[in-house]
Amino acid sequence: MSTEAPASGVRAGFDLDRPWQLHPHLSVRPERFGALLYHFGTRRLSFLKSPALLTVVRSLGEAPSARQACRTAGVSEAELPAYAAALQTLASSQMITARVSS
Amino acid sequence: MTLPLVEQFGYGLDAPICLTWELTYACNLSCVHCLSSSGRRDPRELSTAECRAVIDELERMQVFYVNIGGGEPTVRSDFWELVDYATAHHVGVKFSTNGVKITQEVARRLAASDYVDVQISLDGATAEVNDAVRGAGSYATALRAMRHLAEAGFRGFKISVVVTRQNVGQLDDFKAIADRFGAQLRLTRLRPSGRGADVWDELHPTAAQQRQLYDWLVARGEQVLTGDSFFHLAAYGDALPGLNLCGAGRVVCLIDPVGDVYACPFAIHDSFLAGNVRGHGGFASVWRDSELFAGLRRPQTGGACQSCSAYDSCRGGCMAAKFFTGLPLDGPDPECVKGHGERALSAAPSALAPRPSGDHSHRSRPVGPAGANGPVPVSIGARPPADGGPLAARRPDRGCDESPLAGFRPLT
Numbered sequence: 092m093s094t095e096a097p098a099s100g101v102r103a104g105f106d107l108d109r110p111w112q113l114h115p116h117l118s119v120r121p122e123r124f125g126a127l128l129y130h131f132g133t134r135r136l137s138f139l140k141s142p143a144l145l146t147v148v149r150s151l152g153e154a155p156s157a158r159q160a161c162r163t164a165g166v167s168e169a170e171l172p173a174y175a176a177a178l179q180t181l182a183s184s185q186m187i188t189a190r191v192s193s
Numbered sequence: 194m195t196l197p198l199v200e201q202f203g204y205g206l207d208a209p210i211c212l213t214w215e216l217t218y219a220c221n222l223s224c225v226h227c228l229s230s231s232g233r234r235d236p237r238e239l240s241t242a243e244c245r246a247v248i249d250e251l252e253r254m255q256v257f258y259v260n261i262g263g264g265e266p267t268v269r270s271d272f273w274e275l276v277d278y279a280t281a282h283h284v285g286v287k288f289s290t291n292g293v294k295i296t297q298e299v300a301r302r303l304a305a306s307d308y309v310d311v312q313i314s315l316d317g318a319t320a321e322v323n324d325a326v327r328g329a330g331s332y333a334t335a336l337r338a339m340r341h342l343a344e345a346g347f348r349g350f351k352i353s354v355v356v357t358r359q360n361v362g363q364l365d366d367f368k369a370i371a372d373r374f375g376a377q378l379r380l381t382r383l384r385p386s387g388r389g390a391d392v393w394d395e396l397h398p399t400a401a402q403q404r405q406l407y408d409w410l411v412a413r414g415e416q417v418l419t420g421d422s423f424f425h426l427a428a429y430g431d432a433l434p435g436l437n438l439c440g441a442g443r444v445v446c447l448i449d450p451v452g453d454v455y456a457c458p459f460a461i462h463d464s465f466l467a468g469n470v471r472g473h474g475g476f477a478s479v480w481r482d483s484e485l486f487a488g489l490r491r492p493q494t495g496g497a498c499q500s501c502s503a504y505d506s507c508r509g510g511c512m513a514a515k516f517f518t519g520l521p522l523d524g525p526d527p528e529c530v531k532g533h534g535e536r537a538l539s540a541a542p543s544a545l546a547p548r549p550s551g552d553h554s555h556r557s558r559p560v561g562p563a564g565a566n567g568p569v570p571v572s573i574g575a576r577p578p579a580d581g582g583p584l585a586a587r588r589p590d591r592g593c594d595e596s597p598l599a600g601f602r603p604l605t
Contacts, residue, residue: 116307118255118257118283120208120255120257122201122206122207123201123207124201127206127210127257129210129257129258129285131285131307131308132307134285134287134310136210136257
């Protein structure tokens with residue numbers, strides 16, 4: 092589980108089957124435990140608590156869907172709900188945004 | 194699967210998340226509680242080229258943003274140039290100011306940038322309370338700057354308040370001022386650092402006021418920022434929003450105007466000096482190799498606090514507050530909510546408390562505002578004349594008392 096603090100938006104569900112991308116004002120800094128994120132627009136700091144989640148997040152922009160980004164990063168079906176929850180938290184704080192399919 | 198984040202941070206990061214950078218000791222004000230004892234410019238101040246080199250390093254290290262303060266940073270003639278240089282190099286800027294240079298034109302320019310945030314210092318919701326600490330006219334200057342920012346459409350700039358015994362009763366009024374200008378209120382803790390050491394006894398909130406402050410903050414949640422500076426209050430029960438951790442030398446630090454690197458903005462003393470950015474290897478080398486920082490990143494013992502049930506919440510409180518009140522670093526915070534700090538203070542003669550290492554205070558003795566009833570003691574000179582009179586010179590503003598972790602929210 093990668094979420095330290097329960098986020099309010101988790102229950103709303105996360106659309107794993109659509110494409111996502113990092114917000115253009117987001118800065119990502121890899122760390123031993125995962126990564127630090129800073130959003131220059133909202134001035135919010137956040138973190139990813141595992142390197143695997145960092146791999147997923149970094150590949151969102153090129154993957155056809157979040158589900159595919161998770162699969163490529165080696166996330167198992169059993170782990171998927173935890174990743175969806177983490178991604179939902181990122182979406183609710185605008186760290187990642189829905190991408191229009193191309 | 195991994196350590197809790199707070200422990201990860203406790204062991205330090207390869208680079209600070211953000212840091213405080215006091216650009217100058219020069220200041221048009223002479224606030225009685227100035228953390229950096231500012232007033233006069235230091236002739237050894239980093240040059241524009243040296244500041245740029247520091248920014249280049251911060252960019253390489255991916256430091257997200259710097260909290261620029263002073264002194265009054267905007268009195269540096271290259272201030273705007275350095276702000277532009279930082280943002281162009283992906284280092285965000287939050288700067289603290291008393292508002293003296295925030296003209297309508299400057300406000301419009303600031304409102305146009307996503308990468309610059311502004312903090313206006315205000316230590317009273319009325320001119321009377323504010324000016325007793327920050328000097329005559331400083332309330333009007335701050336309010337004028339806020340009006341300019343609001344008129345320019347700068348939403349969500351910060352109004353930064355150091356909570357004192359005299360203004361803790363004005364919390365709702367501060368919030369109303371922030372709401373009026375579309376700004377966000379930020380409350381921070383009074384530290385016995387710099388000239389603050391001289392006034393701490395008279396200005397720091399009483400135990401009852403601390404409880405009142407805590408309840409007020411809990412009720413406001415994330416509407417009000419605190420720079421995570423009140424984590425010692427977590428011992429009352431629920432933690433306040435943010436990271437409840439002393440980040441000194443672990444995730445934050447301070448660069449002072451002459452390039453000295455200290456563990457935190459509240460600890461300008463040789464005991465917390467890690468190195469200088471002018472040295473071989475620059476700032477990165479100080480951050481990564483300093484013995485002082487290595488020591489701070491090793492597991493800390495709780496010392497006298499270890500057996501306290503609240504230790505997991507408050508973690509012994511603020512290192513700088515302990516140091517400058519003469520308390521041992523592994524004991525209770527002087528404002529420990531359990532009262533352990535008060536007991537320790539009464540046993541420790543304050544004459545033995547360490548003095549700040551540097552003093553850039555204006556040499557001429559400022560005169561207090563007419564009819565001021567607030568305390569205006571300083572380290573040198575007599576009390577202000579009772580009849581007030583014009584200000585010959587003003588006390589330095591402590592522009593930035595920002596914990597570099599302000600606004601931090603562990604989300605994902």
